[in-house]
Amino acid sequence: MPKIVDHEQRRRELASAVWAVVRRDGVAAASVRAVAREAGWSPSSVQYYFATQDELLTFAMRMTVDGAEQRLREDSANPEDPRSLVFTTVERLLPLDSDARVATELWVAFLSRVLIDADARAFNSQTARETSELFATVIGGLCDAGMAAEGLDAGLEADRLHALFDGLSVQVATEPERMTPERVRAVVLAHIDSLLLPEHRGGWHDPPR
Amino acid sequence: MPKIVDHEQRRRELASAVWAVVRRDGVAAASVRAVAREAGWSPSSVQYYFATQDELLTFAMRMTVDGAEQRLREDSANPEDPRSLVFTTVERLLPLDSDARVATELWVAFLSRVLIDADARAFNSQTARETSELFATVIGGLCDAGMAAEGLDAGLEADRLHALFDGLSVQVATEPERMTPERVRAVVLAHIDSLLLPEHRGGWHDPPR
DNA sequence: CTCGTTTCCGTACGACTGTACAGAAAAGAT
DNA sequence: ATCTTTTCTGTACAGTCGTACGGAAACGAG
Numbered sequence: 375m376p377k378i379v380d381h382e383q384r385r386r387e388l389a390s391a392v393w394a395v396v397r398r399d400g401v402a403a404a405s406v407r408a409v410a411r412e413a414g415w416s417p418s419s420v421q422y423y424f425a426t427q428d429e430l431l432t433f434a435m436r437m438t439v440d441g442a443e444q445r446l447r448e449d450s451a452n453p454e455d456p457r458s459l460v461f462t463t464v465e466r467l468l469p470l471d472s473d474a475r476v477a478t479e480l481w482v483a484f485l486s487r488v489l490i491d492a493d494a495r496a497f498n499s500q501t502a503r504e505t506s507e508l509f510a511t512v513i514g515g516l517c518d519a520g521m522a523a524e525g526l527d528a529g530l531e532a533d534r535l536h537a538l539f540d541g542l543s544v545q546v547a548t549e550p551e552r553m554t555p556e557r558v559r560a561v562v563l564a565h566i567d568s569l570l571l572p573e574h575r576g577g578w579h580d581p582p583r
Numbered sequence: 584m585p586k587i588v589d590h591e592q593r594r595r596e597l598a599s600a601v602w603a604v605v606r607r608d609g610v611a612a613a614s615v616r617a618v619a620r621e622a623g624w625s626p627s628s629v630q631y632y633f634a635t636q637d638e639l640l641t642f643a644m645r646m647t648v649d650g651a652e653q654r655l656r657e658d659s660a661n662p663e664d665p666r667s668l669v670f671t672t673v674e675r676l677l678p679l680d681s682d683a684r685v686a687t688e689l690w691v692a693f694l695s696r697v698l699i700d701a702d703a704r705a706f707n708s709q710t711a712r713e714t715s716e717l718f719a720t721v722i723g724g725l726c727d728a729g730m731a732a733e734g735l736d737a738g739l740e741a742d743r744l745h746a747l748f749d750g751l752s753v754q755v756a757t758e759p760e761r762m763t764p765e766r767v768r769a770v771v772l773a774h775i776d777s778l779l780l781p782e783h784r785g786g787w788h789d790p791p792r
Numbered sequence: 793c794t795c796g797t798t799t800c801c802g803t804a805c806g807a808c809t810g811t812a813c814a815g816a817a818a819a820g821a822t
Numbered sequence: 823a824t825c826t827t828t829t830c831t832g833t834a835c836a837g838t839c840g841t842a843c844g845g846a847a848a849c850g851a852g
Contacts, residue, residue, distance in 0.1 A: 377819045377828060400699035402611050405809065416831050417811095427810065479698055486695040488757045489688055490609035498757055527773070533762075534770050538743065541750030548697045548707055553742075561743050564736070568777040586798060586849045614839060625801045627841095636840065 385423050385433060388413050392434035397476050401483040404431060432493065435484050438477040439501050442467055446508075456515035457574065460566050463512050464535070467505070468543055470555035475546065482547040502536075509535045513569065521574045531569060538565055594632050594642060597622055601643035606685050610692040613640060641702065644693055647686045648710050651676055655717075665724035666783065669775050672721050673744070676714070677752055679764035684755065691756040711745075718744045722778065730783045740778060747774055 391413035395404050406427050410417040424430035446466045468478065487494040510532035516522040542561065545553040567575040600622035604613050615636050619626040633639035655675045677687065696703040719741035725731040751770065754762040776784040 379829075401695055406811080407809080418813095418831050418833095419829080421811070422828095422830065425811090483695045483698055485753065485757060486610055486692045489692055490612075495757070499761070502754075502758055502761070530769060530773055533766065534747065534773055537750035537754060537762075537770060538747045539750065540753050541746035541748065544694065544749050544753060545711075545746060548694060548704070549711055552708070552711070553746075557742065560739060561746060564739055564743060586847095588799075615841080616839080627801050627803095628799080630841070631798095631800065634841090 381423065386437065388415075388420055388423060388430065389434040389437045392430060393438075393476055393480060396434075396480055396483050401431075401486065406430070428491075428493070431484075431487075432497070435480065435494075435497065438480050441477060456512065456519045457521060457566060457570065459515055460512045460535075460569075461562060463508065464539060464562050465559070468539060468546065468558065470546070470558060475550075478543050479547040482544055505539070506532055506536050509539070516569060521570050523569060523571050526569065535565065538562075590632065595646065597624075597629055597632060597639065598643040598646045601639060602647075602685055602689060605643075605689055605692050610640075610695065615639070637700075637702070640693075640696075641706070644689065644703075644706065647689050650686060665721070665728045666730060666775060666779065668724055669721045669744075669778075670771060672717065673748060673771050674768070676717075677748060677755065677767065679755070679767060684759075687752050688756040691753055714748070715741055715745050718748070725778060730779050732778060732780050735778065744774065747771075 388409060391409045392404055395408050395412050399408070406420055407417045409430065410420045413420070420430065424433065446463070448466070484494065485498075488498045489495075510528060513522070513528050513531050513535065517526065517528055522528075538561075542553065542558055546558060563578055597618060600618045601613055604617050604621050608617070615629055616626045618639065619629045622629070629639065633642065655672070657675070693703065694707075697707045698704075719737060722731070722737050722740050722744065726735065726737055731737075747770075751762065751767055755767060772787055
């Protein structure tokens with residue numbers, strides 16, 4: 375038996391190289407050769423683990439959403455008040471601290487692929503649907519707790535929060551100097567307040583984190 | 584004197600070809616050759632009007648925001664109630680009808696460039712700032728009319744509306760089947776209502792258009 | 793018709809792309 | 823030490839790309 379490498383780990387390693395290249399030079403520069411150079415391997419070696427470039431890029435993209443899901447699960451055992459559950463959910467998905475922001479930038483970079491590539495489009499629809507459902511769940515929590523403003527349409531509000539979330543993501547990635555983490559937090563808090571009954575608004579003495 | 588062509592018009596004609604290509608095959612496919620083929624000219628001919636590819640793409644992108652500005656001015660002489668001014672402003676900028684949606688898709692396609700190219704970044708910042716100011720103005724109109732909810736921070740709300748707008752733009756471009764024009768309108772109307780004093784909410788018997 | 797300018801095009805060069813393929817290097821099992 | 827399978831690499835091919843350059847075509851003024 376010959377030398378054996380953990381294929382999955384090697385693939386993750388190469389995906390990280392994809393991130394680095396995309397982050398530095400854009401998604402158009404994520405060629406097989408560039409990724410190989412970044413990872414310190416020969417292009418043919420990359421080819422050994424990913425038969426095609428598309429496979430490589432798709433895998434790299436899928437890893438970012440896996441990361442987001444994991445980040446989300448980290449303390450979803452968070453039975454505190456539904457209001458801060460909404461906040462932490464958004465904040466976990468929309469990474470504001472240093473490294474994790476790369477995932478958002480990757481997402482923006484890959485958006486251009488969604489317009490063209492059918493697979494990327496399907497993948498995007500899938501994760502978008504999951505995000506919508508997640509937001510619908512946490513907003514449903516507000517309603518169940520009787521904290522939501524009266525006449526609030528949970529489905530509509532989930533879409534609205536989702537759109538706000540996507541917009542903030544884009545702006546964090548494309549205009550980090552204008553849309554700072556503090557500003558993002560302020561916008562999100564204001565938005566959540568707008569979902570609540572007046573008596574539950576404000577008083578974010580402990581903006582989680 | 585030889586044959587004379589209107590350079591500016593020819594440039595606009597070529598920019599339209601850029602749109603068509605970007606729309607169909609993505610921004611990565613917007614090569615000089617592809618644009619020339621689309622426009623029915625030789626690649627060298629395109630070169631005659633745009634010395635470099637970058638010049639071509641930048642010009643095409645700038646034309647889309649010119650279009651948006653023009654669309655905006657079309658009936659900005661609209662002194663009706665400030666509430667529907669907010670709505671029409673958003674709707675004019677976020678084209679929902681057939682053709683004009685291409686501009687939004689172009690914007691999404693070009694976002695990936697913003698992450699990399701310094702010029703694209705500056706251009707994006709500039710237009711984003713203008714959009715923010717515009718939103719701040721119309722929201723200021725709500726406040727001045729005494730229709731805004733109490734304790735409303737106009738600057739913050741301008742940013743929030745801007746983020747919602749960008750998110751809707753992305754979703755309209757990437758998931759048109761989920762985010763239909765009707766859904767967009769519903770989300771925007773709900774958002775505007777959340778900015779108002781309770782007594783001014785609802786009753787959009789005449790959603791403009 | 794002829795000249796001069798503008799407009800347009802064909803060609804060419806160097807660089808990069810994805811990927812197919814054949815063979816070299818590595819390393820555990822015998 | 824030898825064998826066998828995995829791992830890795832070099833090379834090659836057929837594209838596409840941006841763009842520089844020289845010359846052809848078009849066309850208005852004289």
